[in-house]
Amino acid sequence: MPREVSEQEVRAVLEAERAENIRGALPLDRRQMLRGAVWGGAAAAAAALARGAAVAQTAPAEGTGNLPPNTPEWMTQQGAPILSPPYGLPSEFEKDVVRQPTDLTATATASWSFTPLQDLHGIITPNGLFFERHHGGVPAIDPEQHRLMVHGMVERPVIFTMNDLMRFPAVSRIHFLECSGNSLTEYVNPEPSVQTTHGLVSCCEWTGVPLATILQEAGVESGAAWVLAEGADAAAMTRSIPLSKAFDDALLAYSQNGERLRPEQGYPLRLLLPGYEGNMSIKWLRRLEVGPEPWYTREETSKYTDLMPDGSARKFTFAMEAKSVITHPAGGGKPLGGPGFHEISGLAWSGYGRISRVDVTTDGGRNWRTAELDQPVLAKCLTRFRLPWQWNGEPALLASRAIDESGYVQPTREQLLAVRGQNSVYHYNAIQTWRLAESGEVSNAAV
Amino acid sequence: MPPFEPRRTALIAALSLCLAIPAGAQESRFGFGEPANPEQIAGWDIDARTPGVGLPEGSGSVADGREVYVQVCMACHGEEGQGPMDRLVGGVGTLDTDKPAKTVGSYWPYAATLFDYIHRAMPFDRPQSLTPDEVYAATAFVLYMNELVPEDAVMNAETLPKVEMRNRDGFYGPDPRPDVHNWPCMRNCEPLSPEVGEVEVPTQSEIQ
Known part of the structure; x- marks a missing residue:
């Protein structure tokens, strides 16, 4: 049996090693003593210390103590226990990989933040790094109190709960979402980094109900050609969507990358219009009104119209080109x-x-x-x-x-x-x- | 309740709905959700569709609007609608210049949109807190500041859609894109000129 060591003794050894970063240079008997302590019944204390060490360490070791031929420090003690934390987070060494705000807006609620494209791999954007564009901040919506109303030129005006919507046959598809203002600085005042030139594009696997299913459920009347989508945010963000798109590949999404939507992405329900400018994929979706013509809301007249050199402007330019x-x-x-x-x-x-x-x-x-x-x-x-x-x-x-x-x-x-x-x-x-x-x-x- | 009960109920509902659908409309329905009653719809149907469908009852004058504006709009939009937040006034004649100012007076094509937007999203810190009368009044005053209505104007569901906006015919569609064309030259191509102000047109012989 290894001899008993006190928690104080273990702590002193660990701290000495951390301070001098000399794990590999410790005398053999001290290392053996430490391992003996771990296997000898002080496991909980050592694990607690290891957790403390992991949290306390904020920068990569500058020395060579963890490099060959030495044994890396993290191999000589138990790592953090399960559920550290229950919802997993990126490594502390990736703490600089975050969204970056624009400096072009006067408020932080009607504003946007950029995805760090320079730090990402593959095609899927992690949910916590998905770009943001809000027109009235992020509402905190209780899904039990959220409703989707479908009315207007329909045979059966209907109100759905989230539970209702999640009973419908669902589909999962991987699509990008890009703000129509992505790279807007490049017209006039080019930005230095790819995060701020192109970071208003992200890509997720989205899960939800085809909008066509919901419109068929309500029964669209003849003569209808557009549907107004309205969010439950402070902007009551509103866009007119052609019914042709609604019946094509539009989704009512409640999930992204396997988990429920993040609040910034429209929790508990958003519209998703693949390939179309991002603002049309109304977040926090609460209402769909079917009508004969577009509404010409502020967001499709004063904003999100494209001014040409001759002073005229293009309206309803939906697709994001290659x-x-x-x-x-x-x-x-x-x-x-x-x-x-x-x-x-x-x-x-x-x-x-x-x-x-x-x-x-x-x-x-x-x-x-x-x-x-x-x-x-x-x-x-x-x-x-x-x-x-x-x-x-x-x-x-x-x-x-x-x-x-x-x-x-x-x-x-x-x-x-x-x-x-x-x-x-x-x-x-x-x-x-x-x-x-x-x-x-x-x-x-x-x- | 046994675990299969909801599914069976849904199936029965779907089947009975199918039976009720006339020939020619064969798509199945699930019967989820509750019918929306007129009162529920009236409470949520806050939009005004151009040219003015759905504008509520009520009215507001330019004079009333000046009071509303001073109380809840001016702090952000300025005494004369110049800002600092979104500029509401001026900019007429600037749309084809280097510094276009897209305001209610210079750019917005429809007056009803102003009611719709103020009603749903303003004031910024207390959206949907204004009564229809107050929204009509604020709308009237913003239009007056832009010299689009006279000082004695009163806005309501009848008069607002008739306001003639300067840029009413300034927008066009359908989407003319793709409108910019490139040719994927692979060898000995005209180099890129990304710098601002260094736009050069390549000669045909240099494009593969």
């Missing part, structure tokens, strides 16, 4: 460590359907190579592209160009501005060029 951006290397991301092999990686998407091809240039657009696309490539969904690259260490201009299954080719900035001017605000989808400096630093070439 777009792509390199997320590594990218402005705001880690600098490239030096010449040699680097994988260029990024995201492409289109509101018109699937991405069919992504080309990448490393010489400012003179020559392009076609990138590999991660499978699956889904319609109206983020697609991850990758291209192997040998960097010679010289300054480079990197950009990507998406082509979708409709044949649409992502335009250059000058092509877009030549048609739309610089006051359109919404639907900026031009090719994004990153400037890679000799130092490995990456910046927006448009700045």
Whole structure:
């Protein structure tokens, strides 16, 4: 049997090791004593200390104590117990991977925050990093007291509880959602990082009831052509949706990435219109009114209309056209460590359907190579592209160009501005060029 | 209740509904939810559809609106509607310039939208706290500040849709996109010119 050690003694050893980061250099007998203590009945005390150590540690070890040939500190003691915490969180070492607010709005409730694209992998956006766009803040809605009313030009005006809605046959689909104002700064005042140039796009697996099911349940009358969707937020956010879209692929979503919607994403119920500008996918959905014509609400006249150089404006520009951006290397991301092999990686998407091809240039657009696309490539969904690259260490201009299954080719900035001017605000989808400096630093070439 | 009971009830409801549907409308229904009664609908149906369908009873004058504006609007929108929050007044003639000001006077196509929006979302810190009379009055005053109605105007369900907005015909559809065209050149292409103000048009021979 190992000899008994006091909690105080264990704590002293652990703290000494942490302070000097010399785990591997401890005398053998002290290490044996510690392990003996753990197996000898002081397990609970040691585990508690380990938890304390994990919480207290806020930065990676700067020393070499955990590197070969030494035994890493975290192998020599029990880790945190289960349910630490009950709803799991990212590693403490990822605490800087968070959404970033805009500095363009006067309030924090009618505002937006950006997804950190430079830190994400694959195509799914973690729920806590999904971009935000609210027009009156995030309401705290008790699902028991939430109702969806369907009325107007229907045979049976009806009110659904959340339990009612969740009894209908459901579907799960993976779709991107992009704010129509994503990249709006790139028209006039380009931003330095990919988080603020392109971070108003995210992608989830959504689960819910097809809107068509609900409209069939209510019975749409002949002559109806539009449906008004209204949120239960302080803005009572409202958009008119063509019935053709409502009966096509619109969802009443109550889940994202397997769990119920986050409050920021419309808990307990939101509309989801795949491929359409994000604001139309009304969050906190409480009402659907079927009618013969669009309503021309403030959000489809004063806002979310596209001003052209001649002073006229386009209305009801719903689809988000094909777009792509390199997320590594990218402005705001880690600098490239030096010449040699680097994988260029990024995201492409289109509101018109699937991405069919992504080309990448490393010489400012003179020559392009076609990138590999991660499978699956889904319609109206983020697609991850990758291209192997040998960097010679010289300054480079990197950009990507998406082509979708409709044949649409992502335009250059000058092509877009030549048609739309610089006051359109919404639907900026031009090719994004990153400037890679000799130092490995990456910046927006448009700045 | 046995665990299969709700499912069976739903099935019976669905079947009985199917039987009630006339030929030609064969889609099955589930029968979930409760009928919405007129009182429930009236309480939630807060919108006014252009040109003015659904505007409620009530009315408000420019004079009444000035009082409402001073009390609940001015702190954000300014004494003359200039801001700091969303600018309400001015900007006429700026839409085709480098600094377009999209206000009620210069940009909004329909007057009823103003009622609809104030009614549902304003004032910012107390939405849906104004009576229809107060909303009509605030609407009248904002239109008056934009010289769209005279000082003695009274807004109600009849008069508001008739207000002629300056940018009524400024919007067009259907969506003309795709309107910007690129060609996916692969070799010896015209380089990208991402910099602001360095827009160059490539020559045809340089485009693959």
